[in-house]
Amino acid sequence: MKHLRLPVVLAAGALALTACAGVGKKDAGGGSSDQSSAGSTPTGTLKVMGFGGDDEVAQSRVTAFKTAFPGVTVQNNKGDFDAQQFLTAVSSGNPPDVVYMDRKLVGTYAAKGAIQPLDDCIKNNGIDTTQYREAAMNEVKLKDKTYGIPEFYGVSTNLISVPALKSAGVAVSDIQTADWDKLEQTVKKLYKAKNGRPARIGFDPKMPEFFPLWAMANGAELVKPGGAPNLNDPKAVEALQYTIKLINDQGGWANFKTFRDTFDLFGAKNQFTKDQLAAFPIENWYLNVLLDSRPNGLQLQSTPFTDRQGKPISMLGGSAWVVPKGAKNPNAACQWAKTMTSIATWHKAAEARMQTVAKDKTFFTGLFTGNKVADDEIKAQYLKPTGDAGFDAAIKNCYDVLETAKPLNPSPAGAEIDAAWQSAVAKALAGSATPQAALDQAQADAKAAYDKVSQG
Amino acid sequence: MTTTVERSAGSGQTQPAPRRRPKRSPLAKREDRAGWLFISPWVIGFVVFTAGPMIASLVLSFTDYQMIQAPHAVGLDNYRQLFDDPRVLKSLSNTFVYAAMFVPLGTIFALALAMMLQRVGKAGGFFRTAFYLPEMTPAVAAGAMFLLLLNGQQGLINKVLGWFGINGPNWTADPNWLKPSLAIVSLWTVGGTVIIYLAALNGVPKQLYEAAELDGAGPVTRFFRITVPMISGALFFTVITHTIAAMQMFDQAYTMFYGPQQKATASDESLVYMVYLFQNAFQFFKMGFASAMAWLLFVIIMLITFIQVRIGNRYVYYHGDR
Numbered sequence: 001m002k003h004l005r006l007p008v009v010l011a012a013g014a015l016a017l018t019a020c021a022g023v024g025k026k027d028a029g030g031g032s033s034d035q036s037s038a039g040s041t042p043t044g045t046l047k048v049m050g051f052g053g054d055d056e057v058a059q060s061r062v063t064a065f066k067t068a069f070p071g072v073t074v075q076n077n078k079g080d081f082d083a084q085q086f087l088t089a090v091s092s093g094n095p096p097d098v099v100y101m102d103r104k105l106v107g108t109y110a111a112k113g114a115i116q117p118l119d120d121c122i123k124n125n126g127i128d129t130t131q132y133r134e135a136a137m138n139e140v141k142l143k144d145k146t147y148g149i150p151e152f153y154g155v156s157t158n159l160i161s162v163p164a165l166k167s168a169g170v171a172v173s174d175i176q177t178a179d180w181d182k183l184e185q186t187v188k189k190l191y192k193a194k195n196g197r198p199a200r201i202g203f204d205p206k207m208p209e210f211f212p213l214w215a216m217a218n219g220a221e222l223v224k225p226g227g228a229p230n231l232n233d234p235k236a237v238e239a240l241q242y243t244i245k246l247i248n249d250q251g252g253w254a255n256f257k258t259f260r261d262t263f264d265l266f267g268a269k270n271q272f273t274k275d276q277l278a279a280f281p282i283e284n285w286y287l288n289v290l291l292d293s294r295p296n297g298l299q300l301q302s303t304p305f306t307d308r309q310g311k312p313i314s315m316l317g318g319s320a321w322v323v324p325k326g327a328k329n330p331n332a333a334c335q336w337a338k339t340m341t342s343i344a345t346w347h348k349a350a351e352a353r354m355q356t357v358a359k360d361k362t363f364f365t366g367l368f369t370g371n372k373v374a375d376d377e378i379k380a381q382y383l384k385p386t387g388d389a390g391f392d393a394a395i396k397n398c399y400d401v402l403e404t405a406k407p408l409n410p411s412p413a414g415a416e417i418d419a420a421w422q423s424a425v426a427k428a429l430a431g432s433a434t435p436q437a438a439l440d441q442a443q444a445d446a447k448a449a450y451d452k453v454s455q456g
Numbered sequence: 457m458t459t460t461v462e463r464s465a466g467s468g469q470t471q472p473a474p475r476r477r478p479k480r481s482p483l484a485k486r487e488d489r490a491g492w493l494f495i496s497p498w499v500i501g502f503v504v505f506t507a508g509p510m511i512a513s514l515v516l517s518f519t520d521y522q523m524i525q526a527p528h529a530v531g532l533d534n535y536r537q538l539f540d541d542p543r544v545l546k547s548l549s550n551t552f553v554y555a556a557m558f559v560p561l562g563t564i565f566a567l568a569l570a571m572m573l574q575r576v577g578k579a580g581g582f583f584r585t586a587f588y589l590p591e592m593t594p595a596v597a598a599g600a601m602f603l604l605l606l607n608g609q610q611g612l613i614n615k616v617l618g619w620f621g622i623n624g625p626n627w628t629a630d631p632n633w634l635k636p637s638l639a640i641v642s643l644w645t646v647g648g649t650v651i652i653y654l655a656a657l658n659g660v661p662k663q664l665y666e667a668a669e670l671d672g673a674g675p676v677t678r679f680f681r682i683t684v685p686m687i688s689g690a691l692f693f694t695v696i697t698h699t700i701a702a703m704q705m706f707d708q709a710y711t712m713f714y715g716p717q718q719k720a721t722a723s724d725e726s727l728v729y730m731v732y733l734f735q736n737a738f739q740f741f742k743m744g745f746a747s748a749m750a751w752l753l754f755v756i757i758m759l760i761t762f763i764q765v766r767i768g769n770r771y772v773y774y775h776g777d778r
Contacts, residue, residue, distance in 0.1 A: 254630040258608035
């Protein structure tokens with residue numbers, strides 16, 4: 001069996017070689033910046049990427065497009081946006097026609113030339129960009145060019161479990177983010193431990209993902225206008241130190257995260273009904289999820305997330321429709337983006353949502369479309385007192401912060417900046433670096449990436 | 457075998473006649489053709505799906521390639537950057553630590569299962585299938601499942617440890633336990649190794665055990681003096697393949713610590729090399745640098761394999777060796 005040695009070595013070599021099987025492809029060539037002709041009716045196939053679109057709000061809008069443009073065959077490759085899938089499709093010269101991606105990615109992909117400017121699409125098809133919220137439009141712009149059509153407008157508010165507060169003798173008004181020392185005392189009252197591990201989290205600061213919100217609350221701007229990173233701003237460092245202190249008061253990061261991982265966030269019996277959490281800031285979409293928990297004893301309350309001066313603030317989330325370089329049917333893509341985000345289409349979505357509400361015997365928690373006109377009209381038409389004071393307060397808080405919500409400023413190095421601060425916060429939470437050192441390193445990494453992109 | 461000698465004209469010296477290659481029998485030729493036919497799917501697959509991309513990645517490793525614009529040559533810059541980027545070293549050291557845990561653990565675990573299987577009677581077929589099935593489940597699904605099992609507070613593993621009075625760690629949140637938890641998750645996929653060991657164990661002649669027993673050797677002595685040497689070829693092969701697989705760990709690590717549901721909570725302690733390579737390629741648009749990372753890993757794996765082969769040759773026993 002000595003002859004087996006050669007096959008063993010060959011097999012080892014072959015297995016090792018597969019580590020190097022990378023993706024290599026020539027330049028995809030000149031991306032079609034084919035501009036949509038004014039008034040031309042799109043036909044052919046429209047390949048959509050990154051759009052899950054399973055709920056009634058999504059389906060009603062897809063139907064609206066298909067009804068308006070029966071000559072277009074929509075091929076929706078369902079699933080969330082996947083960077084690997086998208087980049088390989090673009091670089092291989094076989095991109096989708098329209099892509100649904102997080103708005104914070106638009107700057108990066110625009111800077112790399114992966115997506116086309118839509119200024120001609122907007123002009124030729126008469127898309128009124130003033131209908132969209134200004135903050136959302138700013139997110140999809142780079143160097144005075146527009147690269148995406150925005151939709152949805154995710155804002156945050158504090159959601160509170162009333163039974164948890166009652167059991168600790170804490171008032172709803174004590175769940176506030178203006179007085180940080182006071183919040184820490186409140187958290188200590190609400191926190192419960194069992195065998196040295198968390199049994200109830202008093203206030204989850206939602207780290208790492210809400211770090212930009214805490215930094216904003218403390219007056220820091222993580223990305224400067226123009227896109228330069230500012231991650232180690234002393235105010236940002238202070239915010240990180242504070243949130244880590246909050247977590248350390250509640251068992252320390254490892255225990256805290258482990259316990260938080262047990263939450264059934266989308267279940268009818270969730271962290272609130274199981275008394276695992278007293279309060280946390282979260283985006284508005286979660287209100288709709290919580291409707292299923294009401295029969296299970298959910299008693300909700302809400303306070304606005306404020307800066308340290310007491311002014312309600314929110315980070316901004318949302319998506320955008322973008323057209324990749326080399327898209328074969330940019331005309332249909334442009335009409336798709338226009339139709340999906342139009343006032344009329346949002347009304348159809350709201351109607352579909354109301355039908356679901358009636359069927360489920362629940363209530364409307366608002367629709368935050370990113371289209372200001374649609375928001376106002378839908379709110380006026382459908383939003384009624386729900387009969388649940390907590391939900392009413394939460395919905396009101398979300399609507400109240402729409403005008404002041406802010407995203408991180410767009411940057412051509414957006415992806416690298418995101419990765420840098422996320423890595424820094426994770427390091428600081430795990431205790432492998434101090435907040436100052438972690439954010440200093442993040443700033444250096446992000447700055448290097450930004451400088452490189454800016455020079456390119 | 458006789459050697460024919462001829463006298464060279466005018467020389468008086470004898471010279472050996474040139475050897476003729478023995479004519480191959482039709483059977484041997486047929487066997488050759490059949491052999492190539494059988495391995496041709498793998499050969500074609502290797503050339504098209506591995507060798508081609510490899511050559512491309514080697515070329516790309518000397519370029520700045522952001523996947524959208526055409527690559528442009530940067531010489532050795534990417535390779536220099538490998539040594540300047542602290543996260544390359546960090547991810548490499550994480551991967552080494554993980555491999556150092558998984559390879560011995562996986563080998564021992566698979567061998568223990570194979571020895572148990574060998575003792576199972578009629579139900580052997582069922583258990584062989586049962587042990588192999590996890591190999592067929594997607595690594596992503598296994599990663600997601602183990603996130604639940606390894607939860608420090610409500611996971612099954614810590615609950616079982618609790619029965620014995622052991623307060624289990626926060627496997628998936630404590631930076632010190634991230635790599636051990638990855639090694640445990642990887643044990644899920646040792647089914648293939650179990651089958652290899654089972655075949656090797658079944659190939660050990662029974663007479664050796666009988667003779668050793670007559671000489672008074674106990675089970676431990678028989679295991680170390682007979683079983684291990686006799687299956688050392690299989691052990692050697694799987695140690696090499698486990699090492700290579702460990703150096704290329706990606707799926708479970710990505711699912712457990714870097715997937716979208718993790719909300720960027722991953723600590724650098726869980727950053728294995730292939731995850732960092734993937735991030736550079738598809739998150740930071742540095743495909744040229746990622747290609748250089750791939751080739752560095754290739755060189756490291758080949759070096760490790762070479763050392764393993766050199767050492768292994770001293771200790772591995774092959775049937776038929778003289």
